Amino acid sequence: MARVGDRKTIRTYGRRKGHRLSARKQRLVDETLPPLRLAMHVSAPAPLTGLFCVPASQVWLEIGFGAGEHLAWQAEANPGVGIIGCEPYLNGVAALLASIEERALENIRIWDGDAREVLDWLPDTSISRIFVLHPDPWPKARHHKRRLVSPETLEVFARVMVAGAELRVATDIGDYARSSLEAVQASGSFVWTAECARDWRAPLPDWPPTRYERKAKQQGRAPIYLRFLRV
Ligand SMILES: C[S@@+](CC[C@H](N)C(=O)[O-])C[C@H]1O[C@@H](n2cnc3c(N)ncnc32)[C@H](O)[C@@H]1O
Structure with a gap:
């Protein structure tokens, strides 16, 4: 497993x-x-x-x-x-x-x-949607292993997600978007929903901005919105 x-x-x-x-x-x-904390014991x-x-x-x-x-x-x-x-x-x-x-x-x-x-x-197959919005970017190459969206995490996402479930990832770091797309493609468990550039340049109406996203925009960095479906 x-x-x-x-x-x-x-x-x-x-x-x-x-x-x-x-x-x-x-x-x-x-x-x-x-009382809200998960009882993981x-x-x-x-x-x-x-x-x-x-x-x-x-x-x-x-x-x-x-x-x-x-x-x-x-x-x-x-x-x-x-x-x-x-x-x-x-x-x-x-x-x-x-x-x-x-x-x-x-x-x-x-x-x-x-x-x-x-x-x-x-x-297994218990989650219908996962959001990973602006994960810590870890920009230095020697820190890339700390990035949350990785082949190993995607394998576990695939295990816990139901067929057709959606994974939303947002980042303002081009290199993070690229490595996420590569990992998703290699996993074979998800399809990227984008059909044209607008799909990753603009969020859906039910995707409100986060605090980090607002800061990134103020600093001139454009967020990238990625949606994947569990096959
Ligand atoms: C750059 S912040 C973005 C926060 C928020 N999503 C936003 O867009 O404003 C990344 C967040 O991910 C959290 N984080 C990083 N690794 C995590 C992990 N393994 N489990 C849960 N949260 C994590 C950090 O503590 C941090 O608050």
Whole structure:
């Protein structure tokens, strides 16, 4: 069975903690996070939709949600879908918890750690959509092995995704888009949906911008939006 396994020793993220949390965010981390955190010491429920207290027809996964604005938007726009968000950066997790509280979102579960642990825990064919939006770019060649979108991760994505499931990847780093496309092509488990340049130059209406994406645009870097389907 495809697992990320030993590659987890190669760190794909930067810092886990930023500035000191406000009293409100610390309360959210102490009180709201524990019941939302995935219980990974036990097996995943079958079906996986059982993770959510509200009825869910499918389960989506966002890896590296940052401050969680995209995840909260998707959860609000798709109340019949359960979404798992993974993010090791505590301040980002606290920001998502604040959105969950403000918007009374009930269809989100969180893993405040490495998404690859969740990927290894997930049952086969249990996920209908995966978002990897602006993964850490790791621009230096000697750091490329830290890039999240890799042949090994794609193999595990293929294991956990249902046929026809969608994988969305965004990056403003041309070389990252290129290596992702090469890895996807080599995997043979996905097809790239783009038919013309517009398809990767502009996001779909249900693809709201993330914080990182706004910064990239302000700095003159154009995001690339990639959509793949699990065959
Ligand atoms: C450049 S930031 C982008 C954040 C957000 N997606 C956005 O677009 O604003 C990349 C994020 O991915 C997270 N990340 C990197 N490796 C990860 C992993 N293995 N599991 C979960 N999150 C990860 C980092 O902590 C970081 O917050």
